[in-house]
Amino acid sequence: MKNNIKRRITTRVCADGIRRGGFARRTLAEDIESFHARVQKGLPKECWPWQGGKIPMGNTTGGEYGVTTFLGNRELAHRVAFMIAHQHESLPENVCVLHECDFGLCCNPRHLHLGSHQKNMEEAVERNRFATGDRSGSRLHPESRPRGENNPRAKLTAKDIPKIFELRSTGMPEAEIAKAFGLKNVSPILLRKSWKHVPIPEEFLKYNALKTHRKNNGQAHRRFSDDDIRLARKLFSDGFTVAQICRQIGKSYSQTRKIVRREVHATLA
Ligand SMILES: [Zn+2]
Numbered sequence: 001m002k003n004n005i006k007r008r009i010t011t012r013v014c015a016d017g018i019r020r021g022g023f024a025r026r027t028l029a030e031d032i033e034s035f036h037a038r039v040q041k042g043l044p045k046e047c048w049p050w051q052g053g054k055i056p057m058g059n060t061t062g063g064e065y066g067v068t069t070f071l072g073n074r075e076l077a078h079r080v081a082f083m084i085a086h087q088h089e090s091l092p093e094n095v096c097v098l099h100e101c102d103f104g105l106c107c108n109p110r111h112l113h114l115g116s117h118q119k120n121m122e123e124a125v126e127r128n129r130f131a132t133g134d135r136s137g138s139r140l141h142p143e144s145r146p147r148g149e150n151n152p153r154a155k156l157t158a159k160d161i162p163k164i165f166e167l168r169s170t171g172m173p174e175a176e177i178a179k180a181f182g183l184k185n186v187s188p189i190l191l192r193k194s195w196k197h198v199p200i201p202e203e204f205l206k207y208n209a210l211k212t213h214r215k216n217n218g219q220a221h222r223r224f225s226d227d228d229i230r231l232a233r234k235l236f237s238d239g240f241t242v243a244q245i246c247r248q249i250g251k252s253y254s255q256t257r258k259i260v261r262r263e264v265h266a267t268l269a
Helices: 002-008 028-037 077-085 117-126 160-169 174-180 202-216 226-237 242-249 253-260
Strands: 054-056 064-070 073-076 096-099 112-115
Touching: 028 064, 028 077, 064 077, 073 077, 077 096, 077 112, 096 117, 112 117, 160 174, 160 202, 226 242, 226 253, 242 253
Parallel strands: none
Antiparallel strands: 054 064, 064 073, 096 112
């Protein structure tokens, strides 16, 4: 007991010359020694993995950083490796220590350099460390994303989505559909930007397919591509009016009418 009290009130002069009181802190030398004991050192060119505590990097690569306590502060191990190698006792939080080897646990100071968070992100993108496409979290673990009804802000249910497409395919204006469902806008749904995990019957999607052709909205004078022509004629034969078709594909009424009447491009199959 007596010993304990004595320990607690011990004041030490640390190797950095600062008098630290209250608790018996480890000295800088002790911290350095304990740090080195937890680094598995190899050849100068090799990565030196951290053997102590680890935390996940927080991205989807499953990488880890080493973590330790240095002069009483919780720090990332590679940052401490850099500090010790360059005789710093601390680094501002906004200064990053970057790995040239992309191995988060590496504590070989030759593999470490200073940089900003932005630089770190740029390097990560450059080296393809971020998971995109089929490696991305949203593909690997779709259940982890609040999709559709699981999104607490959802106003619709999955059953409403095919209904919206069906109504749109009858020619009902988007604004009216939105009103009917208490929404501001249904175009993200029709453009398959939201609720895209809900399957839509083929016959309703046909109308939606047109929407993606509207990229050149407001450029009615633009020439029809062969695909535009085929699409316009297909829709005309499916019973859509010229007005509906030209609005959907973003071309002029008169040109669309000529196309569907085969007054122009008559030879196109
Ligand atoms: Zn390394």
